[in-house]
Amino acid sequence: NAGVTQTPKFQVLKTGQSMTLQCAQDMNHEYMSWYRQDPGMGLRLIHYSVGAGITDQGEVPNGYNVSRSTTEDFPLRLLSAAPSQTSVYFCASRRTAIREQYFGPGTRLTVT
């Protein structure tokens, strides 16, 4: 198993540009989530999904959209990037019945 994969690893955007951060898992996990990591703030939950077709907001959802059309993929969309979205983004997944989350390697995003 590849586990949780994220692409790209690094990205630089200009303010106002849009992009999609990709996340995929091959473990047939029902639950997937996106976190952002900022210095001194730990990881904060952006959006999560408990299964295909079901998504919900986390702690810091503004400026981000998600959808879940398949069990494997959970892309995160930035419609109009802002400098405040400069961060490291982590995707995670887990089986619903098991509490341990598996994290991807992260995407480092810089918005200028």
Added chain:
Amino acid sequence: AQSVTQPDIHITVSEGASLELRCNYSYGATPYLFWYVQSPGQGLQLLLKYFSGDTLVQGIKGFEAEFKRSQSSFNLRKPSVHWSDAAEYFCAVGSTDSWGKLQFGAGTQVVVTP
């Protein structure tokens, strides 16, 4: 409100000395707890977890943690640190009624000196 506090932002420890990282939580429901480690430029690696049962849990890399319900704490310990333990450590808390959403502490940066 639910919260996770790691009181120490930065800890410096000598190689071979013991290490203790503190984690306090405030949670309404029965919590389950994790410690993760993040090396520079890397993702998060699970060190250990507590769901129920024995309050002293063993993890990877020689780490252990003790859950103390009366103190709402889940402190991480290692008897003798190695230079490779230099990293950032995160405590995380979830509960069975929150769809597995984790709340993270702000992290503790550990520096190991020769």
